[in-house]
Amino acid sequence: GDSVTQMEGPVTLSEEAFLTINCTYTATGYPSLFWYVQYPGEGLQLLLKATKADDKGSNKGFEATYRKETTSFHLEKGSVQVSDSAVYFCALSDFTSGTYKYIFGTGTRLKVLA
Amino acid sequence: DAGITQSPRYKITETGRQVTLMCHQTWSHSYMFWYRQDLGHGLRLIYYSAAADITDKGEVPDGYVVSRSKTENFPLTLESATRSQTSVYFCASGRTDNEQFFGPGTRLTVL
Numbered sequence: 001g002d003s004v005t006q007m008e009g010p011v012t013l014s015e016e017a018f019l020t021i022n023c024t025y026t027a028t029g030y031p032s033l034f035w036y037v038q039y040p041g042e043g044l045q046l047l048l049k050a051t052k053a054d055d056k057g058s059n060k061g062f063e064a065t066y067r068k069e070t071t072s073f074h075l076e077k078g079s080v081q082v083s084d085s086a087v088y089f090c091a092l093s094d095f096t097s098g099t100y101k102y103i104f105g106t107g108t109r110l111k112v113l114a
Numbered sequence: 115d116a117g118i119t120q121s122p123r124y125k126i127t128e129t130g131r132q133v134t135l136m137c138h139q140t141w142s143h144s145y146m147f148w149y150r151q152d153l154g155h156g157l158r159l160i161y162y163s164a165a166a167d168i169t170d171k172g173e174v175p176d177g178y179v180v181s182r183s184k185t186e187n188f189p190l191t192l193e194s195a196t197r198s199q200t201s202v203y204f205c206a207s208g209r210t211d212n213e214q215f216f217g218p219g220t221r222l223t224v225l
Binding site: 045106 | 147149154155156157158159162170172173204206211212213214215216217218219
């Protein structure tokens with residue numbers, strides 16, 4: 001079945017460091033891929049998305065490229081800030097054979113130190 | 115004009131009781147979703163709805179009931195609460211199935 005695997009956290013970085021959070025997926029159809037961010041005590045917010053292979057999603061300095069050949073959608077940011085500290089979720093949506101699926105990874109906690 | 119709201123934000127109940135969690139959105143989005151968030155599992159889809167009067171099961175529907183008589187409301191009912199249903203519940207809505215805006219969540223504890 002469909003699944004999303006993302007790297008275990010927590011990830012601790014110094015301010016202005018480069019960020020990569022790995023995400024790989026398995027899917028039976030042609031999924032759309034997403035990154036969400038969750039700040040403490042809040043719901044998830046969509047960070048970026050990509051709907052087909054080779055698409056690059058970007059927002060607020062974050063970016064991720066839909067790589068069908070490696071079934072990956074890694075999140076990157078060139079220079080993190082303390083305000084980026086949060087939990088990041090990779091997710092996919094897939095509508096195959098009349099069944100809708102929206103699968104989330106388990107989340108990666110990012111802590112950025114000043 | 116809060117967008118998407120959930121009530122209550124916190125709820126403590128006892129095993130066997132019926133509990134209803136409310137979700138209301140003001141955007142007239144067609145799609146609405148219910149998830150539960152548990153440590154080590156991320157978010158798991160319980161039910162979703164593509165429009166009023168249309169609902170379908172997600173990954174973990176057992177023990178839950180939903181209805182959607184109006185576009186803006188999507189209540190989730192636990193007919194007979196169990197301890198395993200202790201979780202944080204998130205409602206979401208979207209114009210399409212590829213777009214989801216999440217509510218603030220309801221933290222439910224079943225004793």
